[in-house]
Amino acid sequence: MSMVPSRTQPHAAVVYHPLKTDVAGLRSAVEAAEAKAGWSSTRWYETEAEDAGLAAAKRAIAHGASVVLGAGGDGTVRAIAEGLRYTEVPLAIVPQGTGNLLARNIGMPLGDLQAAVEAAFFGSGRTIDLGSMTIVRPADEHGASDEEEHAFLVLAGMGLDARAIRATRSKLKKRVGWLAYVDAGVRTMVKDKPLEIQYSMDGSEAKRLTVYTVMIGNCGLLPGGVLLIPDASIDDGLLDVVALRPLGPFSWIRIWNKIGWENGVLRKTKAGRRIIDLVNDTKNVTYVRAREYSLAVEGPEPVQLDGDDFGLAVEVRGQVDPGALIVRVLPGWQRPE
Template sequence: MTRGRSASVSRHLGCREESAGRSRVQPTEPCRSVDRVANSAVARSRQAAVVYNPTKVDLAKLESAAMDAAAKAGWATPLWFPTSADDAGQNATRIALEQRVDLVIAVGGDGTVRAVTEVLRSADVPLAIVPAGTANLFARNLGLPIGDLAASARIAFSKVERAIDVGVVTIVRNSAEPDEEHAFVVMAGLGIDARMVKNTSKSMKRAVGWLAYVGGITRSLPQMRALRLRYRLDDAPEQSLSAHSLIVGNCGGLTGGFLLMPDAHPDDGILDIAALRPRGPFGWLNVWNRVAWQNRVVAKNGIGRRIIELGPDMPDVTYLTGRTLHVRFERPEYFQLDGDVFGEAISIFAWVDPGALRVKMPDES
């Protein structure tokens, strides 16, 4: 579908450079107003915006793949919006939408995808993903290709879309600070999960990828303690809980094929919650057995699930599901969203926005 543009457009926030056949918008640099009046009789080609993390990509290869895929699909040359230390992608996406683009391509890790999603969930514009991060959990959970730039670019301009849920969380820090609302597409977590993310070296992530989280876990062990909290799921009464980690998931899969929440689906309109509650000297071994063996292997078929159901209860991992979750902490706790730490919170309210995001998927025909 194409659409004409008849209005005069003034751009004050972004500056477009024309170079080597590409258009790049630099959202962080002001430039003079440029008025353009398009002929309303001429329908414009569809256009994509590429919001990319410049520290994660080979820009020359990315530009070549994206422009080639756009041309083959009959789309106009993409616009380019880099993220920065001050903008994880939200502002770049807002400026892209001001250009009336038909598609936003997020290039980076889960943090970049999360930032772009935070803006797109309120816009009727689809998202395409070119995974270029450490874990790329959202892409992995959706079954998108990892490390294949050409395939990712082709999928971006495919006609197949999937409606995906978006997790939303309101973070309360203290009475003196305003509440913050953020989106997540994979998981939100607190406890040892958030401390692991906080204690993982960014330089090690660039050097060895997801294995850097092993170091983060090691540095978190001396700080490990049980969280004491109270939670309310949907309209149920408030309950108390003690756990070393509480994870709220839109997706259930982890790096390495491990499955933390086997029943989590990104399009079921439900949040899946896992409370890790290791007890006794073999508690963490039981947690590992559940995630690495039972969830990953045994529960993959009906017989395996039946064996787990008939087996002894494993209180070291507790699973819950709901559409909303209120959590109050005994004291401020670190909190992470899709692999980025968001400081400390004293309470959170998480909820699911069903089907709020349209994601480009492979054309299987």
């Protein structure tokens, strides 16, 4: 009588932020789904103060996870994605944070724990790009400067956006969510001066520019339905770079008109797009598409990745990593137009 070798059943892993995650609810949903799928017991990895999820995600991969559920805010999801890039192990997002940026951009319903777990065990894989950023720190007293490289999923930036995130009050963020960034942005806008940068795209000659902020986008939908970068696509092999520029005393009115009215309202209809074409497009907001980018400043400036403060830098550079991550999705998920 021949012996049939036993097959090892796949197992999932959950990397979760303990202070942001509904652990009991998530555990219940995961146990039901793994039983329905016939998988082995899911392994659980808690993030720590010194590890937002990168090391935990790498441990999950080393232990043979077939899918990693990332539960927490944008910082947790970003760190897990950094650990999963180019591994072909899919990420299933369990959005539990303030902005939930990637979840919004793939059309995932927020607050639906069951749908998130359903996608992890029974969804299909969607291949998306990641952005990469190398951060060059200010030189120390000996003239040496450190560099560190990180991935981002949605948006990285230097200027007003990074200053606002650095100035965001943590207590206010807990109380009112993403509106805390608006509060910080207004306070920063009133007191801060524009930024002088040197920039290069796709290896072009460096040029100088005065900006409020420069943001590098992998996708363009922000909380509140704000469509910062209308043409950004998460799987086109390109990054979309947007510069907000101070051109005259009414710059911010023109910028908010561009982002809020044109991008948020007019671009949704053919008639609206014709209206945009008939008027002079504001030069306060500039869009460029590129595979590689480089930004340099004279003095230390804050840098943000997916809404998290990443400290001070004098230079940032990076590129798109095409098809670097697989995310689990369900039928019907698409970014709202």
